[in-house]
Amino acid sequence: IGACHLNECNYITHGNFQTLNMVLLLKKIMERIGLNPERLQIRFMSGAEANVFVESTNNFVKKIKELGPIGESEGIEKSELNARLAEVTKLVPYIKIVKNEKLGTRLEKEEEYDNFFTREEVDKLFEEIFSYYIDPQKCQACMTCARRCPVEAIISAKGEVHIIDQDKCIRCGSCFEACPPRFGAVTKITGDVPPPPPEGQRAIIKKAKEKEAA
Known part of the structure; x- marks a missing residue:
């Protein structure tokens, strides 16, 4: 992922901070589902830094080739990989809601990145849905x-x-x-969601209208 340098975004939303936080969170999620987090990277650059873009792209392509096909090099069967990715995809809206405030944090120092989201925090997202x-x-x-x-x-x-x-x-x-x-x-x-009423037994129970005050 390529993004403008932090604090140099042309838009008042400064979405690159939130993008950085999403990347940090997704790296932890990748660890949880057994994928190498190095498969996801973010680099900050300006429109005038074509050399940085080329270098970052070439280095990333080289890294992915070293890692090999996703899932295969991690020892995950294709069907299992698809199931894990489907689970994560379904949880994305939920995760954005639960972590909305934290995702808006502005991290100014690179040393804050690694521990911004903890593995325990990510495990909780999956286990306490x-x-x-x-x-x-x-x-x-x-x-x-x-x-x-x-x-x-x-x-x-x-x-x-x-x-x-x-x-x-x-x-x-x-x-x-x-x-x-x-x-x-x-x-x-x-926990478990109660089963819905069976078909044929779903007629609503109308609430009685409140009696008008005398």
Whole structure:
């Protein structure tokens, strides 16, 4: 990855700091899933430093050739590698949410890089994953969460309890934020997700209207 020198970004967002932090985090994730973290590198350079770009690219190509095909040189079968990468890909939105504040940190010194994210911290991301679940006793089938879901992971039908497809869910929290407070049907849970009501038993339980004050 090539990026502008830190503190020299032309944009007020200074996205190169966040990119650096993402690279540092991904290197730790690569270690966790058994991949050599040297397969991912970031170099800072300006548009006038063509020589730095060429040198960095050539050195990186040389390093990758030395390492060999991804997975194969690490002793990971192709099917297992694909499964591990799929797991990480699915967790990316979740990781960005959980680590949002830390990813925005500006690291000024290179000696801060190695221990910015710890292996224990990364292990926790994988082992303490939370899920979103729609409580069938509270859902009023308003379809608000389904309309807000960016990956269409919510199974919804008029008059029926909505269900989150856990295989599609990216844990972005959109449904949690969208669910009207008066219902509070979407909850955040850890561990196993309760099974959804079987088809034919998903009719919503209408909340009784509050009696008007006399």
